[in-house]
Amino acid sequence: MITLQNIDVTFEQNQKQIHAVKQVSLQINRGDIYGIIGYSGAGKSTLVRTINLLQRPTNEGKVIVSDTDLTSLNAKQLREARKKIGMIFQHFNLMNSISVFSNVAFPLKKSGLSEQEIIKKVNKLLKLVGLEDKADAYPRQLSGGQKQRVAIARALANDPHVLLCDEATSALDPKTTYSILELLKQVNQKLGITIVIITHEMQVVKEVCNRVAVMEKGEVIEEGSILNIFTHPERQLTKDFIDTATHINKGIETILHHEKLLNLKQGDVLAKISFVGSSTGDPLITKLSTHYNVAANILFGNVEIIQETPIGTLLVVLSGQHEDIAGALSYIEQNQATLEILEDLRGGQI
Numbered sequence: 571m572i573t574l575q576n577i578d579v580t581f582e583q584n585q586k587q588i589h590a591v592k593q594v595s596l597q598i599n600r601g602d603i604y605g606i607i608g609y610s611g612a613g614k615s616t617l618v619r620t621i622n623l624l625q626r627p628t629n630e631g632k633v634i635v636s637d638t639d640l641t642s643l644n645a646k647q648l649r650e651a652r653k654k655i656g657m658i659f660q661h662f663n664l665m666n667s668i669s670v671f672s673n674v675a676f677p678l679k680k681s682g683l684s685e686q687e688i689i690k691k692v693n694k695l696l697k698l699v700g701l702e703d704k705a706d707a708y709p710r711q712l713s714g715g716q717k718q719r720v721a722i723a724r725a726l727a728n729d730p731h732v733l734l735c736d737e738a739t740s741a742l743d744p745k746t747t748y749s750i751l752e753l754l755k756q757v758n759q760k761l762g763i764t765i766v767i768i769t770h771e772m773q774v775v776k777e778v779c780n781r782v783a784v785m786e787k788g789e790v791i792e793e794g795s796i797l798n799i800f801t802h803p804e805r806q807l808t809k810d811f812i813d814t815a816t817h818i819n820k821g822i823e824t825i826l827h828h829e830k831l832l833n834l835k836q837g838d839v840l841a842k843i844s845f846v847g848s849s850t851g852d853p854l855i856t857k858l859s860t861h862y863n864v865a866a867n868i869l870f871g872n873v874e875i876i877q878e879t880p881i882g883t884l885l886v887v888l889s890g891q892h893e894d895i896a897g898a899l900s901y902i903e904q905n906q907a908t909l910e911i912l913e914d915l916r917g918g919q920i
């Protein structure tokens with residue numbers, strides 16, 4: 571749906587060059603809810619603004635949307651192409667002096683639709699975002715979440731194929747954020763619109779995206795499916811973001827720093843076992859005791875659901891005979907589980 575090829579953006583400010591986006595190439599597929607995450611100043615907004623050429627790449631980079639190379643279009647063609655790319659923002663950008671209805675109707679002014687058709691369409695859009703009863707209200711009479719719903723309705727007026735969301739939930743409380751994300755999911759699924767979400771919150775990515783790109787200092791440093799990124803992050807920044815959206819490492823840290831909870835004895839092995847998908851820790855832990863005579867004391871357990879796939883983590887202390895523990899460990903590794911040994915008190919007797 572969207573292909574960005576070798577995008578570079580450089581700004582000139584006070585005779586200094588700011589390299590905001592550096593050689594970014596991305597592929598966003600039709601139907602994706604694609605997340606772009608990074609800290610402030612990473613270049614997220616600049617990159618996403620190249621998708622509708624609000625920001626032109628300052629090199630020969632190419633922007634291809636729905637099989638059209640936007641960089642090759644003339645001004646009129648570009649105006650038409652942009653109609654099919656909706657955009658919403660952190661601060662909603664509504665026109666405060668006109669009603670909700672008029673805000674949503676605004677992009678339809680030169681659409682060639684009759685007044686009746688416009689009324690019908692706006693009402694349909696307001697219904698979709700759950701604001702049919704607010705048509706005559708003014709933006710100042712709405713909550714932040716309601717304003718963003720109006721902005722979404724307006725962005726959908728020209729039946730876009732793509733919706734770009736720049737920090738669309740950053741000004742909202744967690745509950746309202748969740749309801750807007752649910753609406754975006756619905757827009758994606760019901761209308762088949764490809765969505766690009768810029769955020770600095772991994773929780774947002776975890777909630778709705780199927781793919782994500784991590785940006786740092788103008789570069790995309792890691793990219794992939796949500797499941798893969800959450801289970802096998804490579805870069806430290808990605809790991810830091812994941813920690814903000816899961817409870818795994820925090821829980822484990824608490825236990826590791828609490829000696830009474832830990833209570834390790836000579837011969838024990840402290841291990842972190844992670845599972846992805848339908849395999850759960852339950853039969854595995856039972857087997858350790860029945861087949862290997864190894865006691866597995868669970869100190870911590872957690873399940874995160876990412877893209878409808880459970881990701882389980884267990885922190886266990888394994889106690890038993892040395893050779894039994896060795897057998898148990900290799901059994902764990904052979905069972906679609908990832909094993910990480912955090913502490914090994916078997917001494918030289920392994």
Ligand SMILES: Nc1ncnc2c1ncn2[C@@H]1O[C@H](COP(=O)(O)OP(=O)(O)OP(=O)(O)O)[C@@H](O)[C@H]1O
Pocket residue numbers: 581582583588589590608609610611612613614615616617770
């Ligand atoms: N029009 C501009 N002129 C000069 N510099 C700019 C311009 N727009 C952005 N920049 C600079 O480019 C870099 C990337 O900015 P950008 O707004 O894309 O980051 P961001 O990841 O969206 O950050 P935030 O999370 O704060 O929105 C920053 O150093 C910023 O100061």
Ligand SMILES: [Mg+2]
Pocket residue numbers: 614615616736
């Ligand atoms: Mg930004």
